[in-house]
Amino acid sequence: MENALALIKERLEARQTLTALTPKQAWDQALDQEIADLPLETTLTLRAAEAALIALRSGLHLLNDSLDASHSQSQEIEDDATGAYWHGIMHRMEQDYSNANYWFSQAGAHPAMEKLQARVADWIQHSVVLGDLPDGRVRDALLLMKQQVRWNPNAFTSMVALQESGAISEETRSAIEYVQHLELQELFNYTYEAAQQVLNA
Structure with a gap:
């Protein structure tokens, strides 16, 4: 699983174009399926550990311009600051700006x-x-x-x-x-590090 995750991360980081402000479709449909199929699991039973892995999948989908897939993940962790931040960016990308600002307020000073x-x-x-x-x-x-x-x-x-x-x-x-692009990078770096702590626990 670690190798599959590393390969997905590498492909996303190798994109030659910046993410559009309002993406119209997934950047790479095949990659979107690979993200969905990642076996992100933890032996920890803490809600925070589960949320970190769901946030990682949400972030990967959003970096792949897959708004609906990212949304379905972030909706599972609405009480988590990182999930709320990804949720807000997704709504901003679909031009639902008031909803985006609501989720940014839920993320707080992330x-x-x-x-x-x-x-x-x-x-x-x-x-x-x-x-x-x-x-x-x-x-x-x-x-x-x-x-x-x-x-x-x-x-x-x-x-x-x-x-x-x-x-x-x-x-x-x-x-x-x-x-x-800088915002996506920093939020993903944070999300990835949090998920790595869970996966390595």
Whole structure:
């Protein structure tokens, strides 16, 4: 099982394109089935241990752009902060923004958000992206993002909603997709490490 999980993780990390803000179909249908078939089991009887493995499957499905499959997993662990965070991202990707914000509130100050905020601020600080973007709401929001102390998933949801509404230039899409990429990476890193602790227990 460890080898199968490692291979799936490797394939997802090797994607050449960033995840779309609103994916329309699974990136790799065959991979989606492999994720579903992963025998993620633990001898631990703790609810938290079970939740960590379900969150891992939810995250893998979402990294594969499979919204429905991810949703079915995150719904099983609605009382878990990591499950709630994956749940929120999934709803944001399907453009159900109010529902996304509800689940982000359930996730609270998730531990992955601290590293995410640091990475996003560093990227904005050291990237040429701001100079390439047209003046406007997205550029202003990124500047605020660089200065904020904590990651604000609701503010990012507003940025995604603005982009997907068609009210702003397509020039900003790649910057927003990259921020989402950093978010997915940090949440997955946290989820994967938590699941590894369970699998190795």
